[in-house]
Amino acid sequence: MTKLLSSxxxxxKLYPTIIASSVIILGLVALSIYAVVAIPYDxxxxxxxxxxxxxxxxxxxAAPEWTNLFxxxxxxxxxxxxxxxENSVTTVGENSTETITEFTFTYDYKTFxxxxxxxxxxxxxxxxxxxxxxxxxxxxxxxxxxxxxxxxSHRYPISQDTSLTTHAPDQLPHVVLLADPASLKDAAAEPExxxxxxxxxxxxxxxxxxxxxxxxxxxxxxxxGMAGTDHRRRDLMVALLWGTPIALLFGLFATIxxxxxxxxxxxxxxxxxxxxxxxxQRITEVNxxxxxxxxxxxxxxFYSRSIWLMLVVxxxxxxxxxxxxxxxxxxxxxxxxxxxxxxxxxxxxNMRIIFRYMIPKLxxxxxxxxxxxIPAFVFLEASLAVIGLGDPxxxxxxxxxxxxxxxxxxxxxxxxxxxxxxxxxxATGLAFAMxxxxxxxxxxPRLRGI
Amino acid sequence: xxxxxxxVKDLYLYFRTxxxxxxxxxxxNFEMARDDALAVIGESGCGKTSLIRAILRLLPRNVHTxxxxxxxxDTDVMKLSEERFRTNVRWRRMSLVSQAAMNALNPVIRVGxxxxxPLVVHQGLSKRDALxxxxxxxRLVGVSTDFLSRYAFELSGGMRQRAIIAMALITKPELVIxxxxxxxxxxxxxxxxxxxxxxxxxxxxxxxIFITHDVATTSELSDRGVVMYAGHIVEISSxxxxxxxxxxxxxxxxxxxxxxxxxxxxxxxIPGQPPSLLNPPTGCRFAERCHxxxxxxxxxxxxxxxxxxxxxxxxxxx
Numbered sequence: 075m076t077k078l079l080s081s082x083x084x085x086x087k088l089y090p091t092i093i094a095s096s097v098i099i100l101g102l103v104a105l106s107i108y109a110v111v112a113i114p115y116d117x118x119x120x121x122x123x124x125x126x127x128x129x130x131x132x133x134x135x136a137a138p139e140w141t142n143l144f145x146x147x148x149x150x151x152x153x154x155x156x157x158x159x160e161n162s163v164t165t166v167g168e169n170s171t172e173t174i175t176e177f178t179f180t181y182d183y184k185t186f187x188x189x190x191x192x193x194x195x196x197x198x199x200x201x202x203x204x205x206x207x208x209x210x211x212x213x214x215x216x217x218x219x220x221x222x223x224x225x226x227s228h229r230y231p232i233s234q235d236t237s238l239t240t241h242a243p244d245q246l247p248h249v250v251l252l253a254d255p256a257s258l259k260d261a262a263a264e265p266e267x268x269x270x271x272x273x274x275x276x277x278x279x280x281x282x283x284x285x286x287x288x289x290x291x292x293x294x295x296x297x298x299g300m301a302g303t304d305h306r307r308r309d310l311m312v313a314l315l316w317g318t319p320i321a322l323l324f325g326l327f328a329t330i331x332x333x334x335x336x337x338x339x340x341x342x343x344x345x346x347x348x349x350x351x352x353x354x355q356r357i358t359e360v361n362x363x364x365x366x367x368x369x370x371x372x373x374x375x376f377y378s379r380s381i382w383l384m385l386v387v388x389x390x391x392x393x394x395x396x397x398x399x400x401x402x403x404x405x406x407x408x409x410x411x412x413x414x415x416x417x418x419x420x421x422x423x424n425m426r427i428i429f430r431y432m433i434p435k436l437x438x439x440x441x442x443x444x445x446x447x448i449p450a451f452v453f454l455e456a457s458l459a460v461i462g463l464g465d466p467x468x469x470x471x472x473x474x475x476x477x478x479x480x481x482x483x484x485x486x487x488x489x490x491x492x493x494x495x496x497x498x499x500x501a502t503g504l505a506f507a508m509x510x511x512x513x514x515x516x517x518x519p520r521l522r523g524i
Numbered sequence: 525x526x527x528x529x530x531x532v533k534d535l536y537l538y539f540r541t542x543x544x545x546x547x548x549x550x551x552x553n554f555e556m557a558r559d560d561a562l563a564v565i566g567e568s569g570c571g572k573t574s575l576i577r578a579i580l581r582l583l584p585r586n587v588h589t590x591x592x593x594x595x596x597x598d599t600d601v602m603k604l605s606e607e608r609f610r611t612n613v614r615w616r617r618m619s620l621v622s623q624a625a626m627n628a629l630n631p632v633i634r635v636g637x638x639x640x641x642p643l644v645v646h647q648g649l650s651k652r653d654a655l656x657x658x659x660x661x662x663r664l665v666g667v668s669t670d671f672l673s674r675y676a677f678e679l680s681g682g683m684r685q686r687a688i689i690a691m692a693l694i695t696k697p698e699l700v701i702x703x704x705x706x707x708x709x710x711x712x713x714x715x716x717x718x719x720x721x722x723x724x725x726x727x728x729x730x731x732x733i734f735i736t737h738d739v740a741t742t743s744e745l746s747d748r749g750v751v752m753y754a755g756h757i758v759e760i761s762s763x764x765x766x767x768x769x770x771x772x773x774x775x776x777x778x779x780x781x782x783x784x785x786x787x788x789x790x791x792x793x794i795p796g797q798p799p800s801l802l803n804p805p806t807g808c809r810f811a812e813r814c815h816x817x818x819x820x821x822x823x824x825x826x827x828x829x830x831x832x833x834x835x836x837x838x839x840x841x842x
Contacts, residue, residue: 347585416628419582420642420691421614434632 089516091508098505106319118316122308122469129307131290133188136298137490150183150295157276157289173278177291181252182269189294190232190248192274194224198285205230205287206277209251212270217251224287302490304474305481313469314494320470321452321502324385328451331389333444339393340401341432344409345424354398361394374463381465384458388451397443401436408435438517446510449503456499471495528597529558529731530579530699535592537578545588546801548574550755552592553827556748558698561725561732563746563763565739565778570798571755572735573623576701580620581609596698615642619692621685623703623735628688629676636672639691646695661690665720682713686720693724703735714741721745739782743767751775754798754809757827761834771836774810808838816840 202223301310459472537549640654749766780792820839
């Protein structure tokens with residue numbers, strides 16, 4: 075065993091590309107496992123299909139946070155503050171309970187955020203809780219904003235509260251709150267951020283026994299999370315993570331389906347010969363004439379765009395391909411070798427001869443083809459999504475690309491939207507191609523360098 | 525005569541080609557007893573290999589005619605279905621050391637697995653038990669059991685040949701057919717293999733059929749000689765009779781072509797070449813090249829059974 079391992083590593087040393095590609099592939103596999111564990115399938119689907127309620131805390135078209143590393147003037151981050159026991163003080167009165175929650179944050183970006191919202195989740199029996207909100211600026215001003223009763227699920231959109239902009243009617247409410255008052259006096263000038271520590275103070279009065287109010291304050295910046303968001307405020311991370319297992323499984327199944335079945339069918343046809351071989355050859359010739367893409371488009375348009383149905387169609391169309399002819403030529407040679415005749419003489423069954431004598435002999439030819447085949451199908455899935463045949467439910471890399479394409483991502487400068495899935499696709503293709511070519515050299519000694 | 529192990533009656537095997545039927549095996553009759561070693565001798569292309577193909581039913585696709593009866597002890601194997609034949613007769617009762625024995629090992633599985641494969645196929649043995657028996661037959665043919673875990677390309681030609689013989693013996697079949705077991709081997713290895721086979725014959729009372737064009741190497745091993753010419757058997761006789769005093773003119777010429785160590789003699793050859801089996805001559809097929817031919821040779825001679833047990837297909841012995 076140790077001997078085997080050491081010889082294995084000895085071989086690997088000769089092929090650094092195998093190590094590099096294995097690292098990438100293992101990384102992708104790890105990513106897949108993480109995705110499936112961290113976001114269960116149902117959750118991933120509902121997040122990806124999610125209406126605005128799910129993605130209420132994220133901005134549209136936000137670049138990933140790490141893009142700030144490359145900017146001198148950092149773009150504001152998106153963040154949400156939640157009410158909890160640390161930032162809230164509760165005093166119980168005779169008929170009412172008063173809670174004061176203070177959301178304190180430092181804002182020292184050069185630009186303003188896109189939006190600000192306060193959300194409330196209230197529980198009460200008969201009487202509505204009463205809310206009073208105040209805004210405290212670093213230079214000591216206090217702006218009172220909203221006061222009134224709230225429903226059980228309530229949103230106070232700061233950015234739409236025009237009562238805040240009476241002295242600067244051209245500006246947005248949240249800009250007024252964060253701007254240096256001096257810069258607002260001149261209507262023609264650009265408002266400037268007053269950097270420093272801000273506080274949003276929420277005073278909550280509840281009147282029913284056991285009535286509670288949870289509040290949260292969201293500032294929508296220009297960057298969000300590790301992957302950014304798309305036109306529907308969805309975190310692209312969901313699609314990038316979940317796209318990995320889908321892409322790998324799709325590639326793997328499609329390749330197993332096509333190359334391995336093709337291989338076995340070629341072996342069986344060659345061995346039995348006669349009408350079976352002839353039938354396989356004729357089917358192959360007919361299949362070679364069938365237009366692959368138009369059939370997929372027709373299935374997608376008229377029947378279903380489910381990725382698994384597409385997979386089945388791809389496999390069915392992919393079995394009887396030109397490869398069958400190449401394998402057949404090689405199997406014909408193997409079929410007539412002496413050891414096959416010997417196997418026949420000792421009474422090996424046909425299946426035994428095919429699977430124990432013919433196929434193992436040519437497996438070295440199959441393995442590199444198999445490995446190189448995987449990224450081809452990963453790309454095919456992405457291409458189908460881009461031409462509008464992507465799975466309508468599942469988050470995939472292709473769907474992200476498709477959305478980005480339809481959303482004019484490159485035209486509007488949302489490079490991250492295109493680059494993220496593209497880089498993952500390229501990494502996958504590169505890893506499998508490197509592995510395939512290296513394995514080709516391992517199995518085909520004639521290709522080895524000196 | 526003792527119990528008959530194999531009786532071949534009126535066996536025909538013709539191949540279909542674009543020019544017509546090749547009459548490779550044309551009405552063969554012979555019998556062999558248990559514990560007998562039969563040498564089938566003849567030039568290349570006289571139908572020796574086709575004969576064993578017919579006996580073992582290893583037929584190519586282009587069979588034209590295939591008829592006759594092959595009775596192994598009490599079963600007429602020709603009447604069995606292909607599947608019954610495969611499971612009950614092949615290797616269980618008759619095994620083959622094929623002509624291209626050097627290449628008859630699967631290059632991608634270990635020799636031990638390959639040699640024990642018949643046991644797995646026919647007796648459903650577990651791999652481990654089968655390997656244990658493979659080790660046994662390896663000792664029998666004198667190959668170190670270390671080689672069980674090697675691949676075919678790691679073995680020398682002689683070892684490969686012995687591994688194949690081991691494989692033929694592993695199921696303890698009633699009859700082992702060896703198709704030119706020593707061709708393509710050097711003299712010393714040939715001698716070694718023949719000694720191995722002699723030992724097996726002595727110790728296991730194994731019945732053999734040798735196919736050979738090399739009269740010298742088989743002379744020690746065979747009990748009886750069968751001479752084939754152009755799809756016919758022309759002489760059947762005991763080894764002693766045959767090697768010392770062959771009767772059929774073809775056999776005589778064949779023996780005269782074998783070099784001997786001590787006696788200086790001019791080696792003889794037979795002018796011309798065997799007739800095409802596509803369209804063999806009527807009458808005696810050897811007539812054209814025969815040095816003792818006479819008028820009768822225009823008609824095909826029957827097999828004449830002589831008093832001393834010989835059978836000769838020649839008008840001279842009428």
